[in-house]
């Protein structure tokens with residue numbers, strides 16, 4: 001019998017059959033059609049695939065589905081509620097903290113993970129926490145500003 | 157007025173929502189007013205050259221449609237890759253047509269729906285397509301006024317338009333909306349356009365700042381890039397790749413891969429692909445394919461390539477020549493000879509090259525992350541031996557391009573595989589493939605001999621550019637005896653090279669501005685004074701003065717120990733000047749950029765905030781090629797495979813960024829490129845000013861900095 005992997009995805013209980021070697025990234029993109037989580041490098045370098053797992057920002061390209069069993073996963077699609085933007089998303093929009101937008105979901109999820117841990121970060125803590133998320137378009141300054149302003153309104 | 161913020165709270169309709177071909181297109185848009193025109197005569201410069209290589213469609217193209225609810229749909233062959241035309245174009249359309257911004261929708265980058273376009277590059281959207289579009293819209297406005305006049309029974313001269321409503325000037329309640337005019341009709345107008353659009357003084361929406369029209373969709377993760385589309389029965393293709401450029405496939409044994417469940421193999425000449433509905437399964441199966449190659453590689457690597465370039469037989473072309481070099485030498489008091497090198501760099505957009513091909517009857521349709529949907533259509537048609545009418549290419553949102561997606565190899569691959577199998581095929585390159593097949597910015601050598609006379613004026617400028625590309629190679633300074641020679645040749649590089657954000661100009665500006673600063677230092681002049689003294693172009697002088705103001709420049713001769721640098725240049729119609737402050741760690745050779753100021757003049761600025769964002773992006777991205785980015789290789793073997801061995805700028809690098817966009821009532825120019833050209837030069841000059849070490853090669857890695865410091869001591 002095929003083993004089922006059960007976990008919570010954006011607040012809903014879900015399960016899928018275990019496929020050997022499947023990563024969380026491709027399960028999200030292909031089994032659940034949640035394509036907001038992006039493939040940028042596949043090897044843990046860029047952060048475009050970042051999601052929240054049990055309250056922590058993780059890179060979904062490096063996590064196999066076996067390790068997702070029983071976990072709570074939040075993706076970019078789970079951030080806005082009834083179409084209303086999450087404060088971190090709102091801050092990104094208001095600060096125009098994106099250009100091509102391909103790194104954006106990963107940036108937002110990583111920022112959210114950072115704020116879950118450190119609700120009122122200093123600028124240095126934000127830089128530190130975001131350091132390994134890559135943006136080729138150079139939206140960096142605005143991303144930092146957006147996170148700073150989100151930290152002021154976000155209630156964790 | 158300029159800080160007016162605006163953003164839309166719904167996902168803007170973009171090409172992904174249009175699933176129809178042109179026949180259905182008219183049906184889909186229903187009734188309404190269709191405005192057609194011929195684009196050919198408006199194509200200028202690069203775009204025109206590219207267009208000539210393809211027979212331009214002789215027919216008129218739909219360009220603008222006004223539907224019964226007043227929605228104005230603007231169709232252009234350009235694509236959105238983060239440069240922001242999805243925001244600035246509606247501003248132009250709404251402003252020219254006097255219709256609300258919210259009523260304008262863009263359909264972009266679809267070869268079947270949009271008028272031919274040579275490609276989105278060279279900052280041409282605003283400066284080249286912009287005026288054409290405005291002329292068309294001015295004409296369309298005339299058509300609407302005529303219809304309004306018929307409808308209201310009032311002469312055109314007595315009518316005015318505001319917010320998509322035509323009304324009688326002295327009787328405002330006598331009116332009719334665009335939508336109503338279009339109601340129940342299908343009106344087709346064919347325009348022969350004479351450019352005549354509004355004057356700057358009439359602009360209401362242009363010149364104001366707006367946040368990205370696609371910001372919300374992107375922040376929600378809803379904006380669809382090529383890899384986000386799904387189709388029933390879609391298979392991922394993983395393609396067998398050679399270990400290096402110059403290797404040819406001799407044999408491939410796919411038997412082990414075939415044993416895996418759900419795997420199928422597609423093979424067409426040199427193209428060997430493993431297909432599976434699960435991308436990771438396809439990847440795993442590909443690893444089981446055994447292949448043999450024969451090698452015919454160039455004997456050159458990232459160290460020896462500069463010597464190789466100078467020895468390679470090339471064709472010399474004089475780009476520009478004034479006065480006489482021998483006279484220049486005789487009249488010079490000080491002469492300086494230098495040789496600069498620039499390394500190969502990758503585009504490295506975070507979205508890898510992606511394409512989804514599928515059949516629609518006998519037509520091949522390909523969604524692709526490409527900056528040149530029409531070029532890709534040509535390429536696919538040629539490869540498959542099909543007519544253009546049997547190939548459709550659609551470019552959805554692109555996750556960055558920078559010139560790297562002017563190439564469309566992945567689109568051709570998807571087209572071939574879908575034609576072969578009849579199935580929807582997704583080709584998504586790994587990061588390694590994206591580096592391997594990237595059209596790198598070419599490595600280059602620049603040689604300059606220059607001189608100054610007794611009065612401190614530049615008297616000689618003999619400039620030789622090898623393989624950088626001629627863009628930005630003319631001197632911007634006022635020199636009586638100057639000559640620029642450009643050298644080019646086929647197959648000088650072991651792999652593909654091509655346009656990289658402001659092609660040629662990053663290398664040329666680095667070399668020119670380094671040389672200028674060295675000349676100033678040699679005669680003990682302040683580098684700002686020296687530039688101002690040798691410039692005639694008022695717009696260049698304008699940006700230099702503006703940046704000096706912004707930065708707080710005080711005169712000193714270099715090296716002053718302050719770590720201040722200057723560079724200025726001209727690209728794509730825009731003028732830029734940068735100043736930077738750096739700290740150099742003399743023990744480790746590490747450079748810390750403290751601040752960068754930039755003044756830019758792009759003529760009239762449609763969306764000042766959008767332009768500022770492009771400029772910030774240029775400064776940030778530009779630090780990469782200046783400090784770390786360098787493709788490593790041995791022959792055709794590209795050692796750069798992922799971001800682990802190719803370092804992009806990161807958050808901790810960020811300097812304080814100060815920008816100023818100077819407004820000018822001149823034709824608007826594109827802002828996606830000029831701001832990056834000075835980054836190599838300004839940082840090299842700042843390093844020199846900090847410690848007296850002159851760097852002749854980019855990127856300025858710690859090793860190179862230490863080497864240069866050792867030479868000073």
Ligand code: FES
Pocket residue numbers: 038039040041042043044045046047048049050059060061062
């Ligand atoms: S795709 Fe996961 S870190 Fe880049």
Ligand code: FES
Pocket residue numbers: 098099100101102103104134135136137138139238506555556
């Ligand atoms: S916005 Fe393009 S990669 Fe970050």
